[in-house]
Amino acid sequence: MSEKRPFAEAPTPEEAAREIRAMRTRGAAKIGRAAAAALGRTAAEADTAVVRSRLEAAGRLLVAARPTAVSLQNGVNVTLDGLHEADDALGPAVIARAMRYVRDSEAARVAIAARVAKEVPKGATLLTHCHSSLAVACLVAAHERHDGDIRVFADETRPWWQGHISTRLLAAAGVDVTLIADSAAHFILDSEGVDRVIVGADTVTADGALYNKIGTRSVALGAMSLDIPFLCAAESHKFSPYSLDGVFPEVEERDPREVLDEPIDGVKVRNPVFDRTPPDLITRYMTEKGPLEPVRVKAFIQDHFGTREGWI
Numbered sequence: 001m002s003e004k005r006p007f008a009e010a011p012t013p014e015e016a017a018r019e020i021r022a023m024r025t026r027g028a029a030k031i032g033r034a035a036a037a038a039l040g041r042t043a044a045e046a047d048t049a050v051v052r053s054r055l056e057a058a059g060r061l062l063v064a065a066r067p068t069a070v071s072l073q074n075g076v077n078v079t080l081d082g083l084h085e086a087d088d089a090l091g092p093a094v095i096a097r098a099m100r101y102v103r104d105s106e107a108a109r110v111a112i113a114a115r116v117a118k119e120v121p122k123g124a125t126l127l128t129h130c131h132s133s134l135a136v137a138c139l140v141a142a143h144e145r146h147d148g149d150i151r152v153f154a155d156e157t158r159p160w161w162q163g164h165i166s167t168r169l170l171a172a173a174g175v176d177v178t179l180i181a182d183s184a185a186h187f188i189l190d191s192e193g194v195d196r197v198i199v200g201a202d203t204v205t206a207d208g209a210l211y212n213k214i215g216t217r218s219v220a221l222g223a224m225s226l227d228i229p230f231l232c233a234a235e236s237h238k239f240s241p242y243s244l245d246g247v248f249p250e251v252e253e254r255d256p257r258e259v260l261d262e263p264i265d266g267v268k269v270r271n272p273v274f275d276r277t278p279p280d281l282i283t284r285y286m287t288e289k290g291p292l293e294p295v296r297v298k299a300f301i302q303d304h305f306g307t308r309e310g311w312i
Protein backbone atom coordinates (compact mmCIF):
# COMPACT_ATOMS: atom_id res chain seq x y z
CA MET A 1 0.00 0.00 0.00
CA SER A 2 1.33 3.45 -0.90
CA GLU A 3 2.14 5.50 2.20
CA LYS A 4 1.50 8.70 0.22
CA ARG A 5 -1.95 7.74 -1.11
CA PRO A 6 -3.20 5.13 1.33
CA PHE A 7 -6.03 2.92 0.11
CA ALA A 8 -6.03 4.60 -3.34
CA GLU A 9 -6.44 1.13 -4.89
CA ALA A 10 -9.09 -0.07 -2.44
CA PRO A 11 -12.69 -0.44 -3.66
CA THR A 12 -15.14 2.28 -2.61
CA PRO A 13 -17.59 1.28 0.18
CA GLU A 14 -20.34 0.82 -2.43
CA GLU A 15 -18.11 -1.48 -4.52
CA ALA A 16 -16.85 -3.36 -1.46
CA ALA A 17 -20.41 -3.90 -0.15
CA ARG A 18 -21.54 -5.16 -3.58
CA GLU A 19 -18.62 -7.61 -3.81
CA ILE A 20 -19.24 -8.85 -0.25
CA ARG A 21 -22.98 -9.36 -0.86
CA ALA A 22 -22.24 -11.32 -4.04
CA MET A 23 -19.55 -13.42 -2.24
CA ARG A 24 -16.90 -12.31 -4.74
CA THR A 25 -15.13 -11.01 -1.64
CA ARG A 26 -15.63 -13.71 0.98
CA GLY A 27 -14.05 -15.25 4.04
CA ALA A 28 -14.72 -13.57 7.35
CA ALA A 29 -11.25 -12.08 7.87
CA LYS A 30 -11.09 -10.78 4.32
CA ILE A 31 -14.44 -9.01 4.45
CA GLY A 32 -13.39 -7.26 7.67
CA ARG A 33 -10.18 -6.06 6.01
CA ALA A 34 -12.11 -5.03 2.87
CA ALA A 35 -14.45 -2.92 5.00
CA ALA A 36 -11.55 -1.24 6.81
CA ALA A 37 -9.79 -0.51 3.50
CA ALA A 38 -12.95 0.92 1.89
CA LEU A 39 -13.39 3.26 4.88
CA GLY A 40 -9.70 4.19 4.62
CA ARG A 41 -10.31 5.23 1.01
CA THR A 42 -13.36 7.28 1.97
CA ALA A 43 -11.37 9.02 4.71
CA ALA A 44 -8.57 9.79 2.26
CA GLU A 45 -10.83 11.19 -0.47
CA ALA A 46 -13.71 13.01 1.25
CA ASP A 47 -13.56 16.75 1.99
CA THR A 48 -13.36 17.70 5.65
CA ALA A 49 -16.87 19.18 5.54
CA VAL A 50 -18.48 15.88 4.53
CA VAL A 51 -16.06 13.23 5.79
CA ARG A 52 -18.03 12.42 8.95
CA SER A 53 -21.37 11.89 7.17
CA ARG A 54 -19.71 9.92 4.34
CA LEU A 55 -17.93 7.60 6.78
CA GLU A 56 -21.04 7.08 8.84
CA ALA A 57 -23.14 6.18 5.77
CA ALA A 58 -20.36 3.94 4.41
CA GLY A 59 -20.05 2.14 7.74
CA ARG A 60 -23.77 1.37 7.84
CA LEU A 61 -23.77 0.20 4.25
CA LEU A 62 -20.84 -2.16 4.85
CA VAL A 63 -22.22 -3.62 8.09
CA ALA A 64 -25.47 -4.46 6.27
CA ALA A 65 -23.69 -6.32 3.44
CA ARG A 66 -23.65 -9.71 5.24
CA PRO A 67 -25.09 -10.43 8.67
CA THR A 68 -23.21 -13.31 10.30
CA ALA A 69 -19.45 -12.63 10.31
CA VAL A 70 -18.72 -10.19 13.12
CA SER A 71 -15.36 -9.29 11.58
CA LEU A 72 -17.30 -7.13 9.11
CA GLN A 73 -18.91 -5.12 11.92
CA ASN A 74 -15.63 -5.05 13.85
CA GLY A 75 -13.73 -3.94 10.72
CA VAL A 76 -16.10 -1.00 10.46
CA ASN A 77 -16.24 -0.15 14.15
CA VAL A 78 -12.56 -0.57 14.99
CA THR A 79 -11.79 1.68 12.01
CA LEU A 80 -14.40 4.35 12.75
CA ASP A 81 -14.24 4.03 16.56
CA GLY A 82 -17.39 6.11 16.95
CA LEU A 83 -15.91 8.92 14.77
CA HIS A 84 -14.94 10.65 18.00
CA GLU A 85 -12.31 13.04 16.58
CA ALA A 86 -12.96 16.64 15.50
CA ASP A 87 -13.64 17.13 11.76
CA ASP A 88 -10.11 18.16 10.80
CA ALA A 89 -8.50 15.22 12.63
CA LEU A 90 -11.03 12.61 11.57
CA GLY A 91 -9.67 11.62 8.14
CA PRO A 92 -6.08 10.93 9.25
CA ALA A 93 -7.27 9.09 12.38
CA VAL A 94 -9.55 6.79 10.37
CA ILE A 95 -6.81 6.11 7.83
CA ALA A 96 -4.40 5.18 10.63
CA ARG A 97 -6.95 2.85 12.25
CA ALA A 98 -7.82 1.21 8.92
CA MET A 99 -4.12 0.54 8.33
CA ARG A 100 -3.76 -0.90 11.81
CA TYR A 101 -6.81 -3.13 11.40
CA VAL A 102 -5.47 -4.64 8.16
CA ARG A 103 -1.96 -5.02 9.59
CA ASP A 104 -3.20 -6.62 12.83
CA SER A 105 -5.43 -9.06 10.95
CA GLU A 106 -2.60 -10.17 8.68
CA ALA A 107 -0.14 -10.47 11.57
CA ALA A 108 -2.68 -12.50 13.56
CA ARG A 109 -2.93 -15.04 10.75
CA VAL A 110 0.82 -15.65 10.81
CA ALA A 111 0.95 -15.87 14.63
CA ILE A 112 -2.02 -18.25 14.91
CA ALA A 113 -0.74 -20.50 12.13
CA ALA A 114 2.57 -20.90 13.97
CA ARG A 115 0.78 -21.72 17.25
CA VAL A 116 -1.53 -24.30 15.68
CA ALA A 117 1.37 -25.92 13.81
CA LYS A 118 3.06 -26.51 17.19
CA GLU A 119 -0.07 -28.28 18.48
CA VAL A 120 -0.20 -30.66 15.53
CA PRO A 121 1.85 -33.81 16.04
CA LYS A 122 4.10 -35.18 13.30
CA GLY A 123 2.24 -37.73 11.20
CA ALA A 124 -1.14 -36.25 12.18
CA THR A 125 -4.34 -36.66 10.22
CA LEU A 126 -6.46 -33.51 10.23
CA LEU A 127 -9.88 -32.54 8.99
CA THR A 128 -11.18 -29.11 8.03
CA HIS A 129 -14.51 -27.69 6.92
CA CYS A 130 -15.29 -24.93 4.40
CA HIS A 131 -12.60 -22.53 3.28
CA SER A 132 -11.03 -20.56 6.04
CA SER A 133 -7.90 -18.69 4.96
CA LEU A 134 -6.69 -19.02 8.53
CA ALA A 135 -7.35 -22.77 8.81
CA VAL A 136 -5.49 -23.26 5.52
CA ALA A 137 -2.57 -21.17 6.84
CA CYS A 138 -2.50 -23.37 9.97
CA LEU A 139 -2.49 -26.57 7.92
CA VAL A 140 0.28 -25.32 5.61
CA ALA A 141 2.33 -24.24 8.65
CA ALA A 142 1.90 -27.73 10.19
CA HIS A 143 2.91 -29.31 6.86
CA GLU A 144 6.07 -27.19 6.75
CA ARG A 145 6.92 -27.82 10.39
CA HIS A 146 6.73 -31.59 9.89
CA ASP A 147 8.40 -31.76 6.47
CA GLY A 148 5.18 -32.78 4.80
CA ASP A 149 4.33 -35.51 7.30
CA ILE A 150 0.64 -34.69 7.84
CA ARG A 151 -2.56 -35.61 5.98
CA VAL A 152 -5.62 -33.44 5.55
CA PHE A 153 -9.23 -34.29 4.74
CA ALA A 154 -11.38 -31.38 3.60
CA ASP A 155 -15.18 -31.30 3.42
CA GLU A 156 -16.49 -30.00 0.11
CA THR A 157 -18.94 -27.68 1.95
CA ARG A 158 -22.05 -27.32 -0.11
CA PRO A 159 -23.68 -25.29 -1.51
CA TRP A 160 -20.74 -23.03 -2.41
CA TRP A 161 -18.15 -25.84 -2.55
CA GLN A 162 -15.63 -23.79 -0.60
CA GLY A 163 -13.78 -27.01 0.24
CA HIS A 164 -12.57 -26.91 -3.35
CA ILE A 165 -10.76 -23.64 -2.60
CA SER A 166 -9.11 -25.17 0.48
CA THR A 167 -8.02 -28.33 -1.33
CA ARG A 168 -6.64 -26.38 -4.29
CA LEU A 169 -4.56 -24.17 -1.98
CA LEU A 170 -3.39 -27.09 0.16
CA ALA A 171 -2.40 -29.16 -2.88
CA ALA A 172 -0.52 -26.18 -4.33
CA ALA A 173 1.43 -25.99 -1.04
CA GLY A 174 2.32 -29.70 -1.38
CA VAL A 175 0.00 -30.92 1.39
CA ASP A 176 -1.36 -34.49 1.19
CA VAL A 177 -5.03 -33.52 0.88
CA THR A 178 -8.23 -35.47 0.17
CA LEU A 179 -11.60 -33.93 -0.68
CA ILE A 180 -14.67 -35.60 0.85
CA ALA A 181 -18.43 -35.03 0.72
CA ASP A 182 -19.79 -33.25 3.79
CA SER A 183 -21.81 -36.32 4.70
CA ALA A 184 -18.60 -38.42 4.74
CA ALA A 185 -17.05 -36.39 7.57
CA HIS A 186 -18.08 -38.63 10.47
CA PHE A 187 -17.05 -41.78 8.59
CA ILE A 188 -13.62 -40.28 7.87
CA LEU A 189 -13.18 -38.98 11.44
CA ASP A 190 -13.74 -42.51 12.66
CA SER A 191 -12.11 -44.67 10.00
CA GLU A 192 -9.00 -42.56 9.29
CA GLY A 193 -7.99 -41.92 12.89
CA VAL A 194 -8.28 -38.14 12.60
CA ASP A 195 -6.18 -36.45 15.33
CA ARG A 196 -7.55 -32.89 15.21
CA VAL A 197 -10.31 -30.93 13.52
CA ILE A 198 -9.29 -27.38 12.60
CA VAL A 199 -11.82 -24.82 11.39
CA GLY A 200 -12.01 -21.05 11.06
CA ALA A 201 -14.59 -18.68 12.53
CA ASP A 202 -17.15 -16.18 11.42
CA THR A 203 -18.16 -15.09 14.93
CA VAL A 204 -17.31 -16.18 18.45
CA THR A 205 -19.84 -15.03 21.06
CA ALA A 206 -19.41 -14.27 24.77
CA ASP A 207 -20.99 -17.60 25.77
CA GLY A 208 -18.09 -19.37 24.03
CA ALA A 209 -20.12 -20.50 20.99
CA LEU A 210 -18.87 -20.49 17.43
CA TYR A 211 -20.84 -19.29 14.39
CA ASN A 212 -19.23 -20.77 11.31
CA LYS A 213 -20.14 -22.24 7.92
CA ILE A 214 -23.12 -24.58 7.87
CA GLY A 215 -22.10 -28.11 8.80
CA THR A 216 -19.49 -27.06 11.37
CA ARG A 217 -21.76 -28.18 14.20
CA SER A 218 -22.19 -31.68 12.72
CA VAL A 219 -18.42 -32.05 12.39
CA ALA A 220 -17.93 -30.87 15.98
CA LEU A 221 -20.53 -33.35 17.23
CA GLY A 222 -18.80 -36.14 15.36
CA ALA A 223 -15.42 -35.12 16.76
CA MET A 224 -16.76 -35.00 20.33
CA SER A 225 -18.34 -38.45 20.00
CA LEU A 226 -14.93 -39.82 19.00
CA ASP A 227 -12.87 -37.78 21.51
CA ILE A 228 -11.10 -35.85 18.77
CA PRO A 229 -9.96 -32.33 19.74
CA PHE A 230 -11.89 -29.64 17.87
CA LEU A 231 -9.82 -26.46 17.39
CA CYS A 232 -11.13 -23.18 16.06
CA ALA A 233 -8.55 -20.71 14.72
CA ALA A 234 -9.82 -17.17 15.24
CA GLU A 235 -8.13 -13.77 15.32
CA SER A 236 -9.51 -11.40 17.96
CA HIS A 237 -11.53 -9.50 15.32
CA LYS A 238 -13.76 -12.62 15.13
CA PHE A 239 -14.95 -12.17 18.71
CA SER A 240 -18.22 -10.36 19.22
CA PRO A 241 -18.31 -7.51 21.74
CA TYR A 242 -21.99 -7.03 20.79
CA SER A 243 -22.79 -10.41 22.32
CA LEU A 244 -21.82 -8.90 25.71
CA ASP A 245 -24.96 -6.77 25.27
CA GLY A 246 -27.04 -9.80 24.28
CA VAL A 247 -26.83 -9.19 20.52
CA PHE A 248 -26.09 -12.49 18.76
CA PRO A 249 -25.44 -13.03 15.04
CA GLU A 250 -28.28 -13.51 12.64
CA VAL A 251 -27.74 -16.71 10.65
CA GLU A 252 -27.73 -15.72 7.00
CA GLU A 253 -30.20 -17.60 4.82
CA ARG A 254 -29.36 -17.31 1.14
CA ASP A 255 -31.17 -17.91 -2.15
CA PRO A 256 -32.67 -21.44 -2.34
CA ARG A 257 -31.38 -21.69 -5.91
CA GLU A 258 -27.89 -22.10 -4.46
CA VAL A 259 -29.13 -25.51 -3.25
CA LEU A 260 -31.47 -26.46 -6.12
CA ASP A 261 -31.20 -24.49 -9.35
CA GLU A 262 -34.21 -26.13 -11.06
CA PRO A 263 -37.21 -26.07 -8.68
CA ILE A 264 -38.98 -29.40 -8.08
CA ASP A 265 -42.78 -29.14 -7.91
CA GLY A 266 -44.01 -29.30 -4.32
CA VAL A 267 -40.48 -29.14 -2.82
CA LYS A 268 -39.51 -26.34 -0.46
CA VAL A 269 -35.82 -25.50 -0.07
CA ARG A 270 -33.99 -23.94 2.88
CA ASN A 271 -30.46 -22.54 2.63
CA PRO A 272 -29.11 -21.46 6.03
CA VAL A 273 -25.39 -20.89 5.47
CA PHE A 274 -24.04 -20.78 9.01
CA ASP A 275 -24.67 -22.68 12.21
CA ARG A 276 -23.92 -22.29 15.90
CA THR A 277 -21.58 -24.78 17.53
CA PRO A 278 -22.12 -24.69 21.31
CA PRO A 279 -19.13 -24.17 23.60
CA ASP A 280 -19.10 -27.70 24.99
CA LEU A 281 -18.21 -29.06 21.54
CA ILE A 282 -15.16 -26.80 21.19
CA THR A 283 -11.87 -27.84 22.72
CA ARG A 284 -10.00 -24.56 22.24
CA TYR A 285 -9.95 -21.32 20.30
CA MET A 286 -6.53 -20.47 18.91
CA THR A 287 -6.03 -16.69 18.90
CA GLU A 288 -3.02 -14.48 18.25
CA LYS A 289 -2.96 -13.83 22.01
CA GLY A 290 -2.78 -17.53 22.80
CA PRO A 291 -5.08 -20.52 23.25
CA LEU A 292 -8.46 -19.84 24.81
CA GLU A 293 -10.98 -22.19 26.35
CA PRO A 294 -14.63 -21.44 25.60
CA VAL A 295 -15.36 -20.57 29.26
CA ARG A 296 -12.74 -17.78 29.06
CA VAL A 297 -14.20 -16.13 25.95
CA LYS A 298 -16.36 -13.60 27.79
CA ALA A 299 -13.40 -12.27 29.79
CA PHE A 300 -11.28 -12.22 26.62
CA ILE A 301 -13.85 -10.07 24.82
CA GLN A 302 -14.23 -7.72 27.80
CA ASP A 303 -10.48 -7.32 27.94
CA HIS A 304 -9.89 -6.91 24.21
CA PHE A 305 -12.58 -4.39 23.26
CA GLY A 306 -12.74 -0.99 24.96
CA THR A 307 -15.73 1.20 25.71
CA ARG A 308 -17.25 1.03 22.16
CA GLU A 309 -18.87 4.43 22.47
CA GLY A 310 -20.66 5.41 19.25
CA TRP A 311 -20.11 2.02 17.59
CA ILE A 312 -22.63 0.88 14.99
Ligand code: RI2
Pocket: 026, 027, 028, 029, 030, 129, 130, 131, 132, 133, 134, 135, 162, 199, 200, 201, 202, 212, 213
Ligand atom coordinates in the same frame (compact mmCIF):
# COMPACT_ATOMS: atom_id res chain seq x y z
P1 RI2 B 1 -11.36 -16.89 7.32
C1 RI2 B 1 -16.25 -18.22 5.76
O1 RI2 B 1 -17.50 -17.68 5.50
C2 RI2 B 1 -16.32 -19.62 6.34
O2 RI2 B 1 -17.42 -19.83 7.20
C3 RI2 B 1 -15.01 -19.69 7.08
O3 RI2 B 1 -14.95 -20.70 8.06
C4 RI2 B 1 -14.98 -18.29 7.68
O4 RI2 B 1 -15.50 -17.44 6.67
C5 RI2 B 1 -13.65 -17.82 8.15
O5 RI2 B 1 -12.75 -17.64 7.08
P2 RI2 B 1 -17.91 -17.18 3.99
O6 RI2 B 1 -17.53 -15.72 3.88
O7 RI2 B 1 -11.64 -15.58 7.96
O8 RI2 B 1 -17.24 -18.05 2.99
O9 RI2 B 1 -10.50 -17.76 8.17
O10 RI2 B 1 -19.42 -17.35 3.94
O11 RI2 B 1 -10.80 -16.74 5.91
